[in-house]
Amino acid sequence: MDLAVEESAPLAMGSFFDALLQARRDGHLLGQQAFSSGGCKLLELKASHRRLCESTDELRLAASSECRALDQSSLQLQNLYFERQHYEKEIATCRGWASAFSDEQIALVSEEEFAALEGKLAEEADPHQRMLNRLNHEVAFRGEHVKRLDAVKAQRDALAADVAQKRSTVAGLEAEIGKLLAAAQAVQQQYGIGGSGPAAGESLQQQADGDAPPPPPAPPVDVPMQEAGA
Known part of the structure; x- marks a missing residue:
C-alpha cells in the first residue's frame, strides 16, 4: 500500500466518524441500532484493512525471498548451460x-x-563407477609399463655410453701402439736388429696383433771345458 494512503487513512476515518456523529445529532440517522451497526461494520472494516496490510507485508517479504531464490536458480541454470x-x-x-x-x-x-586382475573393483554394480575403476586400473597399469620402459631406456643409454667410452679407449690404444711401432722401427734401423724396411714393420705389427709365428729357437753355443786346477 502507498505510504501517503496509509498516513491519510486514519484522518479520513476520523473525519467520517465526526460526520456520522454530526448527522446523528442533527437527527438525520434512523436510530441508535443503525448507528451502532454501522459503527461495528466500520470497526470490522478497519480490522480487516489492518489484517490485509499485515498479510500484504508478509506476502511482499515472501515474494522478495522467492525472487532472490529465483535469481539464484537462474544463475545456477546459466552456469550449468555454460558448463555443458x-x-x-x-x-x-x-x-x-x-x-x-x-x-x-x-x-x-x-x-x-x-575381472581377473581386480576382482573386487570389477564387481561394482554401478556401470559408471565400474568404468571409473577400469580407467584408474588402466592408468596404474600403463604407468607401471612406462616406468619399465624408462628403466630399459636408461639401461640402453648407459650401455651406449659404456660402448662409446670403450671405443674411445681402443682408439687411443691404437694411436699409442702406432707410436710404439714407429719407435721400434727407428731402433731396429739404428742398430740393425731384425732387419729393416717394410718387412720388419710388418713383423712388428704381426707381433703386436698376436698373429706372428713364434721365433725359432737359438742355436746351441759350445763352451770350452777348462782344465782342472787351471
Missing part, C-alpha cells in the same frame, strides 16, 4: 583429434582381464 557447452566443445575437440594410434591399439583391457 564447454564440455560439448571439449568432447568434440577430443573426437576430432587425429591420433597416430588406432582405437584398438589404445583400447582398455578387456572385461575378463580386468
